[in-house]
Amino acid sequence: MQAILALVGRPNVGKSTLFNRLTRSRDALVADLPGLTRDRKYGLGRLGERDYLVVDTGGLGEESDEIDTLMGEQTRAAMREATHLLLLIDGRAGVTAGDEMLATELRAMGKPVYLVVNKIDATTPATAMAEAYRLGLGEPLPISAVRGSGLDRLIDTVLPDGKDGGDETEAVESDDTVVEESAVLPAHAGLRIAFVGRPNVGKSTLINRLLGENRVVVFDRPGTTRDSIDVPFERDGRRYVLVDTAGIRRRARVNEMIEKFSIVKALDAINAADVVILVLDARAGVTEQDAHLIGLALDAGAPLVVAINKWDGLAEDERNAVRRTLDLRLTFLDFAERHFISALHGTGVGHLLAAARRAHESSHRQVSTAELNRLLEGFVNAHQPPLSRGRRIKLRYAHLGGHRPFTIVIHGNQTDRLPGEYKRYLANGYRRALKLVGTPVALEFKTGD
Ligand code: GDP
Ligand code: GDP
DSSP: OOOEEEEEOSTTSSHHHHHHHHHHHHHTTTTTOTTTTTTOOEEEEEETTEEEEEEEOOOOOSOOOOHHHHSOHHHHHHHHHOSEEEEEEETTTOOOHHHHHHHHHHHTTTSOEEEEEEOGGGSOHHHHHHHHHTTOSSSOEEOBTTTTBTHHHHHHHHSTTSOSSOOOOOOBOOSOSSOOHHHHSOSSSSEEEEEEOSTTSSHHHHHHHHHGGGOOOOBOOTTSSSOSEEEEEEETTEEEEEEETHHHHHHTTTSOHHHHSOHHHHHHHHHHOSEEEEEEETTTOSOHHHHHHHHHHHHTTOOEEEEEEOOTTOOHHHHHHHHHHHHHHOGGGTTSEEEEOOTTTOTTGGGHHHHHHHHHHHHTOOOOHHHHHHHHHHHHHHSOOOEETTEEOEEEEEEEEEETTEEEEEEEESGGGOOHHHHHHHHHHHHHHTTOOSSOEEEEEEEOO
């Protein structure tokens, strides 16, 4: 099961600072995305072998010790979804009445609660810890979110066994540059494609359109945590499983608005899918909810196809406006194919399955170490890495690191000093040279000094 860590605390205790810290390692790819990270509250993190989802319940604004102000409906919903609750307090401010109220609420949830004392860099640790004990949440965990200290111990304590969230990446070496598509298609029921998007963008309409007369078995999987509908079907001799995450919404219709759209369930569908088809509504542009989903898909490293739906009935100037908006807001998705479609009329829908196969094939591409090194040499010769502390940053060799996302590991010296711009240059270079589509290319650097 995916570990979900909810960060709870009064305003200004450092929740978003900690959130950024906990999600950064995995986020290298997403970190520079304009407009995305600012308002995102969900992020994937990884420390060592441990994957976890972090939810920042912040954004509540006012300084207050009123419980209703401290804990809005958003926070409660996040806490219900979480597997671990982290109460963050400001070690400099001492324990306040607000902290005490939050501690009581959290204890009542019946889930593991951890007390995290932040800003330990700006206080006398012993005093802050002694006071924190008073909250009765066990041994407080001292950290400095700004400095990044205490985080390893924090994660070790919260996720001790390291078995939360599997990580199937492994070093792969092969002499075949390109493997036949059939060889990488999953042997099970078929290529698993999750249709992800906000409510009403047209996911169900799209799935029904794809199925057409081929609609075969539609079976529901009640009782599973993955509250979505699997629709297996075959087209041109190839098997697929279409995952309709719209089922999530229908089942929750009776509940509150806030729970109709569950980020965690969308994440489940994304993680379980071979490929994600992200469905946007051309008439609505890219909304905040869209941005959240895109962020999750990117964090998960999922192969991706973007379908811009409801393209019918738009005048040419409206279409141009939509194209411009997408160019502006989806620059970080430039690796993904974009298809303008009408699920209602079927226009463009026929290309989606092939696009999904291409994305899946790219993400599973086997590239030999020799090929990756030859390319690296070319990139470095064309454009040397900068100097750092008077010495040239050296990139020595590269190998494949994993497939979700497609990861290339590069070894060298002072690689931690490599500017983001240069990393992007390398990632783009590899993407172009290897003709990868639909998959983000992640680089992992190892440094010898
Ligand atoms: P949030 O409202 O709980 O999300 O808090 P923020 O993450 O926005 O942090 C509030 C303020 O505390 C900011 O000015 C941070 O720079 C500061 N802050 C966060 N973590 C630390 C820390 O570990 N040490 C110190 N000294 N300041 C911190
Ligand atoms: P879901 O919640 O994402 O599954 O969305 P639905 O498939 O239920 O569609 C929501 C609404 O959008 C319905 O009224 C559909 O008829 C409409 N819709 C779906 N696709 C299209 C399209 O391509 N063009 C137009 N004009 N309307 C569409």
